[in-house]
Amino acid sequence: MVGAGGSIRGIKRGMSNNVSILNKAFVSERNALGRLFQKMGTNVAPDDLLQTLWLRIQRVAENPPIHNGKAYLFRLASNLAIDQGRADARVQRLQDEARSILYGEESSMLDVEKEFLAREELERVIAAARNLTEPTRTIFWLNRIKGMPMGDVARTMSVSRTTADKHLKRAMAQLGDARDG
Amino acid sequence: MTDFNASHDRMTTEVARHWIARLASGDISEQEMAFYKLWVTNEKHHEAFQHELKLWRSLNQIADSLAPNTPIPVQAASMKQRRRRIVVASVSAIAACVALLLTVPDIAMHLRADDWTTNHIEALVLPDGSHVVLDADTALAVHYKYGARNVALLRGRAWFDVKHDAEHPFRVETGGSITEDIGTAFEIDRRMTDERVETAVQSGSVRVSSRDNDSSVILTAGQRAVWRGNHVSRETDIAPDSVASWRDGQLMLASVSVRSAVQTIARYRNGRTFILGDINDLPPITALVDAHNPDDALAALASGTSIALYHLPGDIVIVRRKN
Numbered sequence: 001m002v003g004a005g006g007s008i009r010g011i012k013r014g015m016s017n018n019v020s021i022l023n024k025a026f027v028s029e030r031n032a033l034g035r036l037f038q039k040m041g042t043n044v045a046p047d048d049l050l051q052t053l054w055l056r057i058q059r060v061a062e063n064p065p066i067h068n069g070k071a072y073l074f075r076l077a078s079n080l081a082i083d084q085g086r087a088d089a090r091v092q093r094l095q096d097e098a099r100s101i102l103y104g105e106e107s108s109m110l111d112v113e114k115e116f117l118a119r120e121e122l123e124r125v126i127a128a129a130r131n132l133t134e135p136t137r138t139i140f141w142l143n144r145i146k147g148m149p150m151g152d153v154a155r156t157m158s159v160s161r162t163t164a165d166k167h168l169k170r171a172m173a174q175l176g177d178a179r180d181g
Numbered sequence: 182m183t184d185f186n187a188s189h190d191r192m193t194t195e196v197a198r199h200w201i202a203r204l205a206s207g208d209i210s211e212q213e214m215a216f217y218k219l220w221v222t223n224e225k226h227h228e229a230f231q232h233e234l235k236l237w238r239s240l241n242q243i244a245d246s247l248a249p250n251t252p253i254p255v256q257a258a259s260m261k262q263r264r265r266r267i268v269v270a271s272v273s274a275i276a277a278c279v280a281l282l283l284t285v286p287d288i289a290m291h292l293r294a295d296d297w298t299t300n301h302i303e304a305l306v307l308p309d310g311s312h313v314v315l316d317a318d319t320a321l322a323v324h325y326k327y328g329a330r331n332v333a334l335l336r337g338r339a340w341f342d343v344k345h346d347a348e349h350p351f352r353v354e355t356g357g358s359i360t361e362d363i364g365t366a367f368e369i370d371r372r373m374t375d376e377r378v379e380t381a382v383q384s385g386s387v388r389v390s391s392r393d394n395d396s397s398v399i400l401t402a403g404q405r406a407v408w409r410g411n412h413v414s415r416e417t418d419i420a421p422d423s424v425a426s427w428r429d430g431q432l433m434l435a436s437v438s439v440r441s442a443v444q445t446i447a448r449y450r451n452g453r454t455f456i457l458g459d460i461n462d463l464p465p466i467t468a469l470v471d472a473h474n475p476d477d478a479l480a481a482l483a484s485g486t487s488i489a490l491y492h493l494p495g496d497i498v499i500v501r502r503k504n
Contacts (some may be wrong), residue, residue, distance in 0.1 A: 094214060098204040102237065117239045125236065129246035138249040144237070145244045149207025165202070172198045172233075178234050 016062035022076075025069035026057060033077050040081045043088045063125050121179045128178030132171055139164055140171035192379035196220070197229040201237050225237070226410050242414070283359055302430060302472065307332075311351065314344040314428045318447040340425035345385075357392045358408030367400075368425035379416070381405040383435035430472035437465040439486055442470075443500050446482065449475040452496025460502050 002152055007054035026033070030050065056076055066072050117125065132140065142148040142156065154164040200217050203209045221227050242249065260387075261412045305313045307323060309330060315321060319337025330346070334355040343351045343362040351362040355371045366383040380389045382400045390397030396412035396477045403424075405416040426433060434442050439460050447454035449472040451478040463486055470478040479498065483490050 004401070090211070094206060094209065094211060097214065098209050100233070102201065102204050117235065122239065122243070125239070126243050126246045128245055129240075130248070134249070137247070139246045141244075141249060143205060144240055145247055150205075151208060165206075168202055169198070172202065172237075176194070176198060176233060176236055 016060075017066055018060050018066045019058060021066050021069040022057045022060060022073055023054075025073045026054060029070060029073060033073075036074075036077060037081060040085070042081065042084045043091070044084055049080060052142065053077055058082065086159060117179065121181070124178040125175055128174050130175065135159070136167040136171050136174075139167040143168055190457045191227045193226060196225070197233040200230060201233055205237075209260065261462075283458055302428065309346070309349075310344045314340045316423070316427055334369055334371055336371065338427070340366070340368040340383075340428055342366040343385075348420040354392070356408070357411065358413060359390050359392055361390070366424075379405060380408075381419060381424045383421050427472065432470040432472055434466065434468050434470060436465045436467050438465055439482070439488060442466055442468065442482055443479070443488075446475045446478050449473075450479070450496070450498070452498065454479075455497070455499045457499055457501040460488060460500070463502075478495065 024101075033053065034046045034050060037049040040063070042049070053076060060066075060076075116122075137159055139153055139159075142153045143150060150164055150168070151161065154161045157164060159167075200220070203213055203217070204406070221230055222472055223378065264403060285324065289453065301317055303315045305315065307330075311330075313321065313332075316338045319339055320335040321337070321339060322333040322335060324331040330349055330351040331430040332341075332351070332353045334353055339353075341351075341362070343366070345362070353360045353362075353369055355369055358378045358380075360369055360380050366385060367387050368379075368381045368383065369375070370379040370381075380400065380405055382402055384402050386399060386401040388397055388399050389408065391408055391411060391413050393411060396414075398406045398413050398415055401413075403418045403421040405419060406413050407416050423433075432445060434445060438447075440456060440463075443454065443456055443460075466482070466486060468478075468482070468485075472478075475500075479490060479500075482488070483500075487503045488500050491501070493499065
């Protein structure tokens, strides 16, 4: 939107010049940006990153004035991708830590005798395992035995995440209560 | 060992189980992890967590009791994939099960091959008296249980002579296609790729259907059907006597590429067979191959076409183009 002199401010009250320049550039470069995010291969969908980029654009300061909207936009996008990459790495470290708590030496049970359930306990657990009904059975098996993340389990079984979580809890309760006798 | 039940209350147990579930979920957040670490510093909480963790870890040992009973179509999702291929030296009677875990697309991951022939043709008798002949490099899993006789052909081809039992239908599952015996002797071939499965009937009749939809066909003697990825359709008829003619070890290769001929013969050889270089433009051949003498067949193939054989220790043969 081109106007003479100070008429721009009067019309676009509330939105800084910088932001409107970036918004324009965003609209015209949207596809290229999408491809950039795709190539960066983060764990987040390109559409989500575009959304986040747009939000960051709205918060850009009025000063200093931006002259090359496109260049500034791509710098923003690149920073966002880098931040996302760092976030992904953090998530990965977190999941690794969680796995090591569950299966690694972290919870130190160094006494081999204590590693295994007593025979009577195991027998009760096996009996309870055999009695698990569907879809509780498959949901639990996919997560515990096949190592499938719960998000994927829910999708595979065509149920909501909360439903899948409930079934997992139910299985743990049935097995745990049987073990405790 | 302290009496666990006396010193821990229900609430703590539930929270401990909650933490195990969150840790195993694949999406625990940083904040949650911080909460967990704080929670577990309490000694009673720590004991409860260890108690539940011990059970959680021990579940590996009873994976069989936890496995689903029916195949589940697995949608595209990320999961730990275990591909283990164990080569079996010899196959004994059906009672001795060799458990092999294969990851095969579209088949329940808990199916295990009970029998896997390597380089020979094997005839077996199933628990109900039905006969099966397995071609070389063929893997079969048998699931006879209450009310059904289910068999899965995981790879290769097999010929079945089924003892008819209307109350306990005999079904062979291969990839996405299911062949149900309505009456008796038929062959199933999933040799080419996992996306194409062929069923041919020698005598009696079978119904071949696609697992994912209603596409199905009934075949009688001399008729064939092919399942391609998502539907079943009839192929040209063949003489009933020639159904599964490979059973006697006489393989008819009709106008096949040299590469395909080498690959077929290779299945019956003891040692490995490698093809070096490009032999794809050689003219197709027609031959009758004796599977009991694959090396003779290979030598005959070499003398009749533009390929040369190099023999290495360990019964290895390299096939390459003759210059």
